[in-house]
Amino acid sequence: MYQNDTIAAISTALGEGAIGIVRLSGPEAIPMANKVFKGKNLANVPTHTIHYGHVIDPKTNQVIDEVMTSVMKGPRSYTMENIVEINCHGGIIAVQRTLEVVLDQGARMAEPGEFTKRAFLNGRIDLSQAEAVMDLIQAKTDKAMNASMNQLQGSLSNKISALREEMLQTLAQVEVTIDYPEYDDVEEMSLTQLRETAESVKGQIQQLLQQASQGKLFREGINTAIIGRPNVGKSSLLNFLSGIDKAIVTDIAGTTRDTIEEFINIRGVPLKLIDTAGIRQTDELVEQIGVEKSRQVMEKADLVILILNQAQALNETDIELLELTKNQQRIILLNKSDLEPVLDREKLAEYCDDDSIIATSITEESGLDQLEAMIEKRFFGGQLQSADVNYLLNTRHTQLLKQAIEALDEVIQATEMALPVDLIQIDYTRAWDLLGEITGESVQDELLNKLFSQFCLGK
Ligand SMILES: Nc1nc2c(ncn2[C@@H]2O[C@H](COP(=O)(O)OP(=O)(O)OP(=O)(O)O)[C@@H](O)[C@H]2O)c(=O)[nH]1
Ligand SMILES: [Mg+2]
Structure with a gap:
């Protein structure tokens, strides 16, 4: 004890x-x-x-x-x-x-x-199980909770242990061949073995990192940018979905000047909702900066909700935004559907798929169920099934994995240059150690204290 x-x-x-x-x-x-x-x-x-x-x-x-x-x-x-x-x-x-x-x-x-x-x-x-306990306490939604549960049961640890085991086996074999050089080509065999394992382990780590970037979504929320011309109802949507009057809503075009963020949960999907300044040509400095920011937020978004005012004709800005977001995950809202329709649906059809369009009236609260259902369907039915979120990696894990890849790259390079095996072993062992740090098989006290102090009291 x-x-x-x-x-x-x-x-x-x-x-x-x-x-x-x-x-x-x-x-x-x-x-x-x-x-x-x-x-x-x-x-x-x-x-x-x-x-x-x-x-x-x-x-x-x-x-x-x-x-x-x-x-x-x-x-x-x-x-x-x-x-x-x-x-x-x-x-x-x-x-x-x-x-x-x-x-x-x-x-x-x-x-x-x-x-x-x-x-x-x-x-x-x-360690990774201990961190999962922390995630579990902080889990924002059921889905994130499931991923933490998986990790708690050791799915990340098992994966890492398997990788280390694979590396160790090769290392043992290499040692044996070096100690008992019955063959002439010992050196060459060892190089091949080391390179093959390094490549295999590297590939698996890359896969892990890729899955994890999806896992990250579930902890931090899906970056969702609400984009559109001024006055189409962007801030009204943020307020409706978050259930609080966070953003100022007026009938003056150009009301929102800065981005406004709110974490919300739609049917189990965590979203980081970002209301932006309406996009238009303007000479006014503050608004210009706001518009520039809107464009940046739009570019980085995981999901774009593009709002069009269906009581007005499509204009150049609308078309520009439709073009700019065409390769992104997006949902198009034809808002103000309570008003006389003006927007030309046929023209709109030239710029987007029909099945990503929803007619809404935020003031009359219609069409918003459909919006929620579409978000739910896209993220749970589509690309991000819960099976993909087996591993929730935090920054510490990610960094260690990336460092391990670097070390493995050096191994691969060195084997290609046919450097002496005992030299290659140094990088190889470093990669092995780095992986061990994830599960805590080689951690220092300082790190431990820092990690555990992030927990809540009583856990
Ligand atoms: N008739 C009608 N009016 C709406 C609807 N949604 C929003 N509005 C009104 O449209 C006006 C602009 O709404 P905002 O939410 O401020 O629009 P915005 O897109 O954030 O505007 P900026 O911040 O200027 O870019 C307000 O007067 C809203 O009440 C709707 O569905 N129907
Ligand atoms: Mg606004």
Whole structure:
């Protein structure tokens, strides 16, 4: 065991809730809980049992709360240490008072993420699994949650371990051939083996990174730019979809000057919605800058919602925007459908597919269901099925994978130049180490502390 003290924290979100949990972990967890618990003698209960009773302040014998207390003895627990969880009634006071009396018994207040850190240090989970716990807590939507769950169950770890295993096997073979040079062409054989493995592993890492860029979407939201001429209803759409009056809406063309962002969730699809300044020719400096920004946002967007005002004829700007976005994921809204139609649908058909067009009236709230359904269908039915999101990589993972690719590239190059094998082995081993850092098989304390401090308290 790595630490001998016993830690405690409130493990549920602070606030009104049906229950709040105070969790203890460490060698003294059971005796400490026993001192503040009136009910069965926790020292004698079997592991993985739950007991009704009261939390009392041993100094005054005052009853603090009516509770259910569960006892999980190590190593079959989250941290692999003895754990006691006291389930208090929800609300802030009872839970905090319970934590106070537990700390009075000598428990130390846990640092954020310390329970999970112990699970890691005691060898129950590896680093990428620990990070998945963090993602799980922060998951914004169900889909992201599933991906975190997969990772928690070790899909990333398994993949990385398999890659390292593959590398190790080759390394072992190379060592053997070098130590027992029965053949003349030992050197050449080793070079071929090293290059083949380096190429294979590199390919698999690249695949992982590619899948991960899709995984990233689910954690950060799909960049969705609302684009169009001034006054077509862009800000009205942002306000409607986000359910708050975030952007100013007026009938003055050119109301929005800067981009406005809002994270929303449409039927399980997380979107980063970006309202932009209406695009038009203008001599006004601030508006010019805004328009320039709109164009940049449009270029970078994962999804473009292009709004046209169907109460007006298509003009040059509309056509320019249709042209500019034709290769992007986009949805075209014919807004203000409550007004007399003017826009020429046949002309519009020259610039886009019919099945990406939806007639809407934001003021009368019509057509917006269809918009939501289309977003849902595109992202869950189409390119981004949940199967693609097996791996959620964070920045740390991505960087390590990229560094590993660099090291492997050096290996590949060196084998092509037929450099001495023991020289090549240096880069090869470096790549192997870098991969190990993802699962925490070669990490330093400093990194660990930094990582785990990002967790919430009590986890
Ligand atoms: N009749 C009608 N009016 C609408 C509809 N949607 C928005 N409007 C009105 O159109 C005007 C402009 O709406 P905004 O949402 O500010 O338009 P915008 O595209 O953000 O405009 P800029 O910020 O100037 O680029 C407001 O008066 C809205 O109330 C609609 O579906 N029908
Ligand atoms: Mg606006």
